Amino acid sequence: MTKPIILTGDRPTGKLHIGHFVGSLENRVKLQNTGKYDPYIMIADMQALTDNARDPEKIHNSLFQVALDYLAVGLDPAKSTIFIQSQIPALNELTMIYMNLVSVARLERNPTVKHEIQQKSFNESVPAGFLTYPVSQAADITAFKATVVPVGDDQEPMLEQTREIVRSFNRAYHTDVLVEPEGYFPPKGEGRIPGLDGNAKMSKSLNNAIYLSxxxxxxxxxxxxxxxxxxxxxxxxxxxxxxxxxxxxxxxxxxxxxxxxxxxxxxxxxxxxxxxxxxxxxxxxxxxxxxxxxxxxQYEQNPAAVADILKAGSQKANQVAERTLTEVRNAMGLNYF
Ligand code: ATP
Ligand code: MG
Incomplete structure (x- = not known):
């Protein structure tokens, strides 16, 4: 019997904080340890590039830090597949395919993205990749056919967008290849903990966090x-x-x-x-x-072991995502030769 699949992750834009801990990490570890799920945990470096394109150093450095935070809270590579988003090319192709099923107006209505755009003061130059990152999240979730997505409250609109894409895709191509996910949220009040400054959300980017490290x-x-x-x-x-x-x-x-x-x-x-x-x-x-x-x-003293965990996880995740991509292309009739 196959187990329900979990997909979730974090942007490598800094170390993880106590907001991540109660908002998402604790639930992941809890679900992982029931043994009833097949968890995929993604370090979302491609998504981090959507608002940090000119600062790749920050992303490279944070990637290792986020991996350490994962292992520190008890994510176990023997039970959870921990991988790096940019190492899975199928995710980009799925994103391009889904992009045609979503209107610009729909993307502009996403309340989380709207709020982040204001916060980040992009002004008139919002990167197209940033506006469309919910589509790439839909690719991440559906590539693994995840049904359970443990995240904080700010991610609810992303799940709604993903479900819409799944329905549109399956309807347009007369298929049931894609699966609708459900969010798995923390108890009330813990899904979006405020920052030290009283700001509505503790966030890596707002400098108002207590870090796990x-x-x-x-x-x-x-x-x-x-x-x-x-x-x-x-x-x-x-x-x-x-x-x-x-x-x-x-x-x-x-x-x-x-x-x-x-x-x-x-x-x-x-x-x-x-x-x-x-x-x-x-x-x-x-x-x-x-x-x-x-x-x-302890893990920090053994960076080679951490790199091996990420490499093995990425190889496994890649195989799964490639399989889904093949099904998607078949459903669309894109395999010509
Ligand atoms: P950034 O500012 O770069 O977007 P972030 O702190 O918002 O960073 P993300 O990597 O975007 O962190 O979010 C990772 C996960 O942690 C998501 O599931 C998100 O809902 C959850 N999360 C982030 N901040 C909080 C918070 N303050 N309280 C509860 N959950 C949170
Ligand atoms: Mg965020």
Missing amino acids: DSADVIKQKVMSMYTDPNHIHVEDPGQVEGNTVFTYLDIFAPDQEHVQELKEQYAHGGLGDVKIKLYLNEVLQATLAPIRARRE
């Missing part, structure tokens, strides 16, 4: 500088819990939620200072991240 000192320094309630000036002042990023993180990471509840009540009432709640959050995050950092350091 941050040292104990850096974590503490970042936590102590976090955005809380700007009106909570004196310890005795009543503080705002709602929208207070320190409490948002405690909700997600603290093992003792009863204690968090007590702290919230005290904070809202007045008499609990920011320093105290930050010191508690620091303790919680240190406990979460220390074992991850330790595993990361």
